[in-house]
């Protein structure tokens with residue numbers, strides 16, 4: 475009956491939940507079932523961005539979908555774990571099973587547990603729906619009670635939200651508790667932890683590789699690769715989705731380094747790069763600067779300047795057209811002289827409120843412009859920029 479209700483709900487047009495509920499009830503589905511099917515179909519539609527075609531047959535809870543790893547990110551992690559020789563992995567806090575599914579597809583046997591019975595049941599249903607049940611055991615169970623002597627790898631993605639759904643930033647509020655999570659590597663050397671992007675580098679287990687992952691420019695997670703899995707002290711991994719409508723897999727590039735090197739400092743160049751958030755969070759700005767032969771214009775600001783254009787996937791490139799006055803009146807005069815009406819404002823190292831500045835400038839011209847509020851050689855500066863298209867893209871994303 476649930477399967478029929480899901481099919482009927484999926485066939486209805488999006489956008490009018492009341493009409494959809496009436497249509498399902500008119501088709502003979504009880505109100506509770508109709509409501510559950512509509513919620514599930516809405517979650518499946520939302521889940522397409524994370525899971526692509528799999529979303530159509532998967533099951534979700536709202537919280538489980540929000541916390542789930544995106545399919546391609548989970549697949550890459552699973553492939554790396556399999557390539558390192560792992561064969562049996564414990565997924566401790568498996569949620570709706572995004573990582574569990576990826577591990578099973580990479581050829582690993584998985585023991586997945588979640589403390590929430592509803593969430594574990596959802597993971598179980600997903601494993602079944604995707605034909606992976608032979609390689610996966612899902613249990614509703616506290617991660618801390620799982621014996622680890624039968625696995626050669628552990629993955630733990632602790633909950634980083636309160637029961638009310640608010641994000642928690644202090645790892646000591648993670649569940650399972652942080653001491654248990656960081657202690658896993660001492661029990662099973664091939665341990666991978668998924669952590670919030672804001673994790674303090676000092677909290678990573680000693681010797682672990684810290685990886686920061688972005689998808690289309692948004693930093694989505696950090697991971698600690700422990701023991702023999704650590705291949706470099708720090709890594710930035712960037713996923714770039716294929717153009718809308720294309721079924722191609724995302725492209726992935728990765729930058730590694732030690733995370734402690736200082737980038738060279740010089741002066742403003744003809745081109746300025748805004749490094750991807752994964753590069754900045756992984757403290758790899760110096761390594762990135764080396765790839766484009768660039769330098770900082772201020773030791774504390776992560777904009778990288780170069781005399782010539784060098785294509786790179788690791789940051790957005792802008793041509794530096796001019797340096798504008800910092801004082802409001804003179805800045806307004808300069809922008810009005812350029813007939814600027816719409817302004818994109820980048821900011822690094824400036825305390826100015828972007829929206830307040832935009833309002834105070836009162837621009838009404840006919841042209842678009844980009845400025846960066848930043849610092850150059852220790853002093854506040856405003857740079858007038860023009861976006862250089864990403865390599866392989868005709869039109870830049872702003």
Ligand SMILES: C[S@@+](CC[C@H](N)C(=O)[O-])C[C@H]1O[C@@H](n2cnc3c(N)ncnc32)[C@H](O)[C@@H]1O
Pocket residue numbers: 538541542543566567568569570571572573587588589590593615616617618631632633634649650651
């Ligand atoms: C961030 S989610 C995991 C998401 C999962 N990796 C995915 O991609 O679908 C964390 C999960 O840990 C579970 N959890 C929290 N504390 C736990 C504990 N002590 N034992 C087992 N599971 C726990 C939560 O119920 C939640 O589903």
